[in-house]
Amino acid sequence: MSVASELDTLYQNHSRRILATLIRLLGEFELAEEAMHEAFALALQQWAQDGVPANPTAWLISTGRFRAIDQIRRNQTARRYAPLLADQEEPEDEAAELDYDAPGIEDDRLRLIFTCCHPALATETQLAMTLREMCGLTTEQVARGLLQQPSTVAQRIVRAKRKIRDAGIPYEVPDAEALPARLNAVLQVIYLMFNEAYSSSQGDVIVNVDLAAEAIRLTRLLQALLQSMLQTFSQTEAPNPSQRADITGLLALLLLQDSRRAARQDDTGRLITLEEQDRQRWNHAQIAEGVQCLNRALTQGPAGIYTLQAAIAALHAQAASYQDTDWRQIVGLYDALYRLSPSPVIALNRAVAVAMVDGPEAGLQLVDELASAGRLQNYHLLHAARADFYRRMGNGAAARDAYEKALALTEQAPERAFLQARLAALTGIAKKV
Known part of the structure; x- marks a missing residue:
């Protein structure tokens, strides 16, 4: 080399x-x-x-x-x-x-996360700053992940660096007294970091293996840090049960999602959907550990957003086949998740699950409601989901239009190739409409 x-x-x-x-x-x-x-x-x-x-x-x-x-x-x-x-x-x-x-160097990225997630910075600034500095994402990638304009994100990052410098914000993991107030932001950052790793926003590969492994490592490190500090917390300072459960739930989610990595892309680089994946290629030891973490999270406190997502991932991981997946239970979990975090992306994922239970027409209606509300119009997966619903309904012309919109909004090479293949396969369907 x-x-x-x-x-x-x-x-x-x-x-x-x-x-x-x-x-x-x-x-x-x-x-x-x-x-x-x-x-x-x-x-x-x-x-x-x-x-x-x-x-x-x-x-x-x-x-x-x-x-x-x-x-x-x-x-x-x-x-x-x-x-x-x-x-x-x-x-x-x-x-x-x-x-x-050395341990000090290994912990530097955790210190950097806590610095970027200092309470003196607004939540959206914390996320933008950490994704840019921790993950090395471009400003455009960060903006897409946060559903914001690149210029807005760039201004936030510049102001945040200036504030960290001028205010003398320390580069350190906070002490036991300050840690609980900082945990939620740090967990959200690691979660977004893994999301970018699990489905890279651009490039020739779907999964950034090193970034995914780093997100898992940081979650384990955070869990160990919290465990070592527990004995120093007073009754009023200690993280509440839901925070402890959230760390365990996040680790469960990352392990379960990452377990499918080897089956998501073939040797030629082609994207393989969940429905088509060879489940023998999944990392079943990782699935077992993820399920153990999920069960532990459910006993530690109320199920938060990461634990609920881990429960959804576990249903996928434990199903014998795509058709055997308990889609009705997944819809119920998405209902609970949406109540805690009513985001349009969660609503879109729920619509996909609803389509598996009640048919593509039901899923399409939910996606159209999202689109008519002006939500996710620039999110390629909304148009890809709509295209798939139309394809399954036999409406080739509408499916083609939606696939073309999805193509215009994605920069990841395997996703583009997948969408182009779906477009090419519509020829026979379009003639029937």
């Missing part, structure tokens, strides 16, 4: 961890971002001459840190960074390696 290819792989898989550690070491988002990119640029030159170091990620962290210190010394705004310089040690070797496997 060439140095350029290896660096590209490192950037795709590890850049967010490197950035998180550099933010901890340097205390500045913008400075850390500049340092990381400069380290990658230097690596492209130096590794071509000297070879790839034994611990390339540690080399990038260390080099980025020392280059940032040099930049501060050269910068006319050095006075602003004087306290930072006072805390930095002189490097004996600018490429000296850090212990990348």
